[in-house]
Amino acid sequence: MVLKKIKRLSTGVVVILSVVITAVGCITKVEVTEKIRDLKFTVLEKAELPNELKEKISKNKEKAFHLTYSDQGELYIVEGYGEKPQSGYSVKVTEFYETAEAIYIHTELDGPPRDEKTKEIVTYPYIAVKTKEIGKPVQFHN
Structure with a gap:
């Protein structure tokens, strides 16, 4: 009888420890x-x-x-959107900021305005920005 209680108690402890370890593992992965x-x-x-x-x-x-x-202390960041079938595309920066771990850049590709005359030529829209080097990696988001 005492042996059955010890088995149940040890099973309960293992389950609780598993839950705690899993929860701690999830917490450490928060970015x-x-x-x-x-x-x-x-x-x-x-x-x-x-x-x-x-x-x-x-x-x-x-x-x-x-x-x-x-x-020379400058950081150049470039984001390109690949081949496009006509002229008139533009790229803009919508956000550019620093976090404790990285630099984040958010860009957006704008298509040719409807009222703009475009040329049927292959283009390669991109944006290049320059900022001071601060020793952090760059994260791209669009």
């Missing part, structure tokens, strides 16, 4: 993405980009891509 501050940035034209970065863009432009490039 901290709370904004610390908005970051200042400058949108750059192709002519303003370092040559090495221009080459990387050219190699990756046919498909959607994300690039980062650091040079």
Whole structure:
């Protein structure tokens, strides 16, 4: 009789420990993405980009891509949307901020306005921004 009570008690302890361990495991996986501050940035034209970065863009432009490039304390962040069948597309930054762990950039691709005349040529819309290097990884969201 005492042996049965001990077995039930030990089974209950194992179940409780399993629940606690699972709960603690879930808590440690929470990602901290709370904004610390908005970051200042400058949108750059192709002519303003370092040559090495221009080459990387050219190699990756046919498909959607994300690039980062650091040079002399500056961080360049590029997001491309791949091949498009006509002119008139534009890309804009909707959010750019720092968290405790990373830099977040949110961009949006705008299609040609309905009233704008477009050319039936292949284009590769992207946006390139420059900011100060702060030693954090970049997270892309669109």
